[in-house]
Amino acid sequence: MNDVYLSIGTNIGERYENLQHAVKLLMGTEGVEVERISSVYETAAVGFTNQADFLNIAVYVKTIHSSSEMLKICQSIENELGRVREFRWGPRIIDLDILLYNHENIETESLIVPHPRMYERAFVLVPLIDITPTPENKQLQLAHRTMEQLDREKEGVILWKTIDMVDEFVRFES
8 A cells, every 4th residue: 555645725615515425535535544734824925925825734645546546536536526627826716735655755857746735834834743743754754843833823824713523624614
C-alpha cells in the first residue's frame, strides 16, 4: 500500500459540504482507504486575493494506486464536483492536490511531488501537521520544521472546526 497525503480546499458554495463530498468520493474509490483527516481551517486566498476565504483540510490515504492514477482520481473528483479552471489561483468549488506520495520525489509533466509550493504555505502545512504529529519521513520532518518558522496568525490560518475522526467528518449535518 502507498501512503499519500492530500490537501483539499474550497471557497465556492457550501464549502464544508464540498470538503465532505470530496472525502466521501475518495472513500468510495476502490483501492483508496481514508485513514486520517485534519481539522478544518479557514484561510485567506493566496495569489489572487479578491475572492472568498477558503476552507482547507489535509487527508492521509493508503492506496494501491500509482501516483499518476491518484492524480487522475483527484482530477475526477474535482470534475464530478464541478471544478472549473478559469484562471490560476482563482476561486474553486474544490481543489485536491497530492502533497506527498510515499517518500518519493516525482517530477513528470503533470505531477510534482512533494507539491512544489507546500513548504511555502501555512494553509497546507497546518492541516498536514495536524494529521502527522510524529513525522515519519524527511519530507514530513521538513514540513514540521518549516511550520515552526511560520506565524500561523500572520499567515491567516484559523481553526474553523475540529475534526477527530473520518466518520465524524463525512456525516452530513442536517
